[in-house]
Amino acid sequence: MAELTIVGKPITRVDAQEKVTGEAVYGYDLVLPDMLYGKTVFSTRPHAKIKRIDTGKAREFPGVVAVITGKDAPWTHGESIKDKPFLAHDKVRYIGEPVAAVAAEDEDTAQAAAALIEVEYEDLPAYLSPEEACKPGALPIHEDFAGYRKSDFIVTAPLPNVCEHFKLRTGDVERGFRESDLVLEERYTLPTIQHAAMEPHSAHAQVDPASGRVTIWVANDAPFRALHEIAEALGLPLEKIRLINPLQGGGFGSKGGLKVEPIASALAYHTGGRPVRVKFNRQETFISTLTRHEAILYIKSGVKKSGSLCARQMTIYWGAGAYAEKSPTVCIRGSLPAPGPYRIPHVKVDGYAVYTNKPVSGAFRGYGIPQGAWACEQHMDELAKRLGMDPLELRLKNVFVDGDLAYWGEKLHSVGLKETLIKAAEAIEWGKDDISKSKIRSPNLKRGKGLACISKPTRTPTLSKAAVLIDASGGVTVLAGTVEIGQGCSTILSQVAAEELKVPLEKVRMAPLDTDVIPFDASTTSSRSTYHMGNAVRLAAIDVREKLAEMASPMLEAGKDDLSFADGKIHLKEQPQMALPIGEVVRRRLGASGFLRGDSSYTFEIGKDLDLETGHSEHASAFYMYATQAAEAEVDEETGRVRLLRMSAAHDVGKAINPLNCEGQIEGGLAMGIGSALHEHLVVDETGKVRNPSFLDYHLATSLDLPKMIPIIVECPEPEGPYGAKGLGEPGLAPTPAAIGNAVANALGIRIYDLPLSPERVYWAIRRMKKKVA
Amino acid sequence: MKKKIRITLNGNVVSPEVPAHRLLLDLLRDEIGLTGTKEGCGTGDCGACTVLLDGKPVNSCLVLSGELDGADIVTIEGLQIGRELHPIQQAFIQDGGAQCGYCTPGMLMMSKALLDENPNPTEEEIRFALAGNLCRCTGYAKIVKAVQDAAMELRTRHTARQ
Numbered sequence: 001m002a003e004l005t006i007v008g009k010p011i012t013r014v015d016a017q018e019k020v021t022g023e024a025v026y027g028y029d030l031v032l033p034d035m036l037y038g039k040t041v042f043s044t045r046p047h048a049k050i051k052r053i054d055t056g057k058a059r060e061f062p063g064v065v066a067v068i069t070g071k072d073a074p075w076t077h078g079e080s081i082k083d084k085p086f087l088a089h090d091k092v093r094y095i096g097e098p099v100a101a102v103a104a105e106d107e108d109t110a111q112a113a114a115a116l117i118e119v120e121y122e123d124l125p126a127y128l129s130p131e132e133a134c135k136p137g138a139l140p141i142h143e144d145f146a147g148y149r150k151s152d153f154i155v156t157a158p159l160p161n162v163c164e165h166f167k168l169r170t171g172d173v174e175r176g177f178r179e180s181d182l183v184l185e186e187r188y189t190l191p192t193i194q195h196a197a198m199e200p201h202s203a204h205a206q207v208d209p210a211s212g213r214v215t216i217w218v219a220n221d222a223p224f225r226a227l228h229e230i231a232e233a234l235g236l237p238l239e240k241i242r243l244i245n246p247l248q249g250g251g252f253g254s255k256g257g258l259k260v261e262p263i264a265s266a267l268a269y270h271t272g273g274r275p276v277r278v279k280f281n282r283q284e285t286f287i288s289t290l291t292r293h294e295a296i297l298y299i300k301s302g303v304k305k306s307g308s309l310c311a312r313q314m315t316i317y318w319g320a321g322a323y324a325e326k327s328p329t330v331c332i333r334g335s336l337p338a339p340g341p342y343r344i345p346h347v348k349v350d351g352y353a354v355y356t357n358k359p360v361s362g363a364f365r366g367y368g369i370p371q372g373a374w375a376c377e378q379h380m381d382e383l384a385k386r387l388g389m390d391p392l393e394l395r396l397k398n399v400f401v402d403g404d405l406a407y408w409g410e411k412l413h414s415v416g417l418k419e420t421l422i423k424a425a426e427a428i429e430w431g432k433d434d435i436s437k438s439k440i441r442s443p444n445l446k447r448g449k450g451l452a453c454i455s456k457p458t459r460t461p462t463l464s465k466a467a468v469l470i471d472a473s474g475g476v477t478v479l480a481g482t483v484e485i486g487q488g489c490s491t492i493l494s495q496v497a498a499e500e501l502k503v504p505l506e507k508v509r510m511a512p513l514d515t516d517v518i519p520f521d522a523s524t525t526s527s528r529s530t531y532h533m534g535n536a537v538r539l540a541a542i543d544v545r546e547k548l549a550e551m552a553s554p555m556l557e558a559g560k561d562d563l564s565f566a567d568g569k570i571h572l573k574e575q576p577q578m579a580l581p582i583g584e585v586v587r588r589r590l591g592a593s594g595f596l597r598g599d600s601s602y603t604f605e606i607g608k609d610l611d612l613e614t615g616h617s618e619h620a621s622a623f624y625m626y627a628t629q630a631a632e633a634e635v636d637e638e639t640g641r642v643r644l645l646r647m648s649a650a651h652d653v654g655k656a657i658n659p660l661n662c663e664g665q666i667e668g669g670l671a672m673g674i675g676s677a678l679h680e681h682l683v684v685d686e687t688g689k690v691r692n693p694s695f696l697d698y699h700l701a702t703s704l705d706l707p708k709m710i711p712i713i714v715e716c717p718e719p720e721g722p723y724g725a726k727g728l729g730e731p732g733l734a735p736t737p738a739a740i741g742n743a744v745a746n747a748l749g750i751r752i753y754d755l756p757l758s759p760e761r762v763y764w765a766i767r768r769m770k771k772k773v774a
Numbered sequence: 775m776k777k778k779i780r781i782t783l784n785g786n787v788v789s790p791e792v793p794a795h796r797l798l799l800d801l802l803r804d805e806i807g808l809t810g811t812k813e814g815c816g817t818g819d820c821g822a823c824t825v826l827l828d829g830k831p832v833n834s835c836l837v838l839s840g841e842l843d844g845a846d847i848v849t850i851e852g853l854q855i856g857r858e859l860h861p862i863q864q865a866f867i868q869d870g871g872a873q874c875g876y877c878t879p880g881m882l883m884m885s886k887a888l889l890d891e892n893p894n895p896t897e898e899e900i901r902f903a904l905a906g907n908l909c910r911c912t913g914y915a916k917i918v919k920a921v922q923d924a925a926m927e928l929r930t931r932h933t934a935r936q
Contacts, residue, residue: 019875022810022850029809198876249876486874671913695819
């Protein structure tokens with residue numbers, strides 16, 4: 001490969017200027033001419049039949065243009081199970097479910113009118129725990145589940161309220177346990193948490209009365225999937241839907257699928273062609289958009305005295321909430337690697353995604369990996385303790401290395417896991433406890449260190465298309481459907497285009513995202529974009545480069561293969577002074593308004609789909625991301641407060657296309673992971689109501705809560721990736737809580753099985769232990 | 775009931791007529807059309823809507839327009855010095871202080887308020903000053919670094935002027 005000029009450099013973001021000046025326009029900022037203002041009415045019951053909705057007073061309120069209920073929107077949607085109505089039909093399944101909506105001339109009017117809508121309910125029993133909801137005899141939350149349209153990969157179970165049952169079967173776990181010297185069984189839990197992207201959710205929609213075309217302006221991270229889902233629900237051909245993506249103020253998984261889009265589009269059918277804006281405020285965003293799966297994990301392992309793992313069995317209950325959303329695929333892709341990145345001959349996993357009467361769960365950065373890691377990685381430390389082994393040593397003995405056959409049947413390559421383990425441990429002076437402990441200021445303060453590692457697959461197979469245009473001024477325009485959600489894709493993809501065309505970065509611009517003109521992309525999820533779209537943009541740039549070389553060949557009187565690119569010019573390899581600016585080539589051939597276009601399409605060819613009975617696949621993922629994080633914590637035995645002293649995070653990214661951006665992703669992931677470890681819990685009370693839907697009561701990590709963070713980039717190149725790159729966005733928070741849990745256990749000698757490690761929980765764990773000892 | 779108020783906004787005198795209960799945040803975004811000031815919560819918990827009111831940082835979602843007659847307000851749109859970016863803006867770009875960018879305007883205004891009052895803050899003082907400005911993307915490390923770098927640049931400029 002030729003020397004890289006811009007890939008691999010820590011350049012600043014291409015979108016930073018508009019963000020620091022306030023010029024950037026987000027979905028929440030968008031104002032359309034003549035637009036109406038929407039307001040949603042939400043269910044106040046966790047599970048109830050709707051007896052009656054009285055919209056009379058709202059309709060008569062001055063300034064109201066439309067009032068709609070589920071009767072006006074008889075459509076349902078869902079990624080793999082079509083179970084969710086645009087607005088509740090006949091019954092509600094959680095507090096926060098959209099029931100009715102109003103469009104009015106201004107925000108105050110919409111709000112006042114919405115408050116006049118009366119809904120009469122007949123309560124049904126509510127299920128608030130996934131383990132309870134799937135016990136034999138539990139009543140169905142979805143009576144019509146069997147009749148719903150579902151994707152082919154959905155596996156159901158003969159248990160109530162299970163919307164997906166994932167099975168992994170490798171070897172014979174019973175035999176493995178018999179052959180073990182030590183068998184340990186534990187139960188871990190994680191509560192519901194929320195994405196809390198700083199920009200709340202909103203959508204604008206307009207239906208053109210003449211053509212019936214629906215246009216939606218929404219910061220959705222998978223505009224093409226949303227387009228398909230809306231078209232399918234409305235029974236419209238794809239060309240009747242258009243999505244325009246304004247800038248997104250963070251998403252972390254919450255802004256894929258359909259959230260506000262169905263409400264806005266349903267309203268837009270009743271406004272005589274005027275656009276309508278529906279905004280959720282922070283409270284509505286907390287209760288009515290999406291959450292991360294609460295999970296209950298049973299883990300049982302058998303191990304030899306030498307530390308070799310023999311067998312591992314896991315049963316995982318994923319709390320799906322009231323609708324399936326992405327629960328089936330979170331269940332599959334979270335349960336599959338839950339036993340950890342280890343060589344284990346006998347493995348059995350059962351993952352159940354279970355409906356409950358709580359806010360809907362779905363994609364959340366990490367996609368099921370944080371839940372598995374919270375159980376598996378603490379369990380590993382408990383095994384190490386019983387074996388008298390150092391936790392790092394136990395891991396190094398068992399972790400995946402190149403050439404291993406993973407327990408799901410895939411031969412692994414480019415495994416940078418060991419390097420991440422060693423580097424993350426070194427960064428917090430693993431094993432040098434004496435130095436650290438000698439600094440302790442008070443006998444109540446206990447210090448400990450812990451680490452945790454993960455592997456994470458990406459959604460596979462998926463398709464990314466791209467186009468790259470060169471205009472007569474030498475400007476390069478990239479058409480790519482990857483959404484800038486803050487992760488820096490516009491910078492990364494610009495670097496890729498600039499690299500292949502050898503133009504300065506300032507000459508590259510990303511086209512705005514509009515599904516009418518941008519080529520298809522599967523989604524901006526699953527840490528897939530650098531790899532998939534990076535490849536697509538690279539191939540499109542190569543395509544246009546070849547075309548340009550062909551065009552320049554007669555102009556420079558040289559064969560195509562004798563030409564080379566540098567500094568925005570095409571030149572003779574042997575005589576670099578014989579050069580033409582690339583824009584000049586386009587201008588001479590195609591005129592001043594002409595442009596040259598290259599296209600591409602990239603997908604990783606899957607070996608074989610996941611076997612539904614065994615969970616096996618030769619290629620479960622296009623690539624795997626590996627990471628280890630290590631924490632040093634200080635726990636106050638009198639208050640239960642956990643203070644982090646430092647945290648390292650070593651991530652195998654394949655190749656860092658932009659190291660500055662990689663560091664930002666790692667630090668941001670750590671902060672989110674630390675929040676979920678120490679503070680975050682979306683509390684749903686016994687009546688099904690969210691008790692803390694505000695930033696005052698739902699505690700995100702602030703600038704004061706975070707320790708010194710040590711991001712470490714490990715580069716174990718992926719041969720198929722662009723320049724060797726894998727992905728990075730999602731793993732950042734996955735091992736964090738387990739690493740902290742292990743540090744706390746190391747400090748106190750007490751294992752805490754449930755998140756978050758709030759002062760109260762830690763305090764009581766200490767008290768119980770002291771009572772036991774006494 | 776509408777009320778006519780006279781305010782200085784980013785150096786210009788404007789006299790909007792607004793309902794007295796209209797929040798400063800909504801006055802800026804909806805009535806005047808300056809959407810650089812962001813709404814993250816509407817309840818004063820996240821700092822995304824921070825602006826400077828008579829030189830002090832406030833959550834504009836907690837200020838009523840009716841109280842503003844005679845006030846001097848600076849928003850993110852007024853942070854630039856002429857055509858040049860303010861050193862804080864420059865530092866956020868350079869250090870990677872913005873990711874999704876939604877908290878950025880509030881962070882920048884809070885940082886400006888801090889540096890106006892304390893030109894040489896310690897890391898702890900920066901973290902304390904920004905503790906009411908939530909960011910879900912960055913983990914704050916690069917934001918803190920940006921404020922440190924901006925502080926140094928501002929001190930250098932100040933010394934050069936003397």
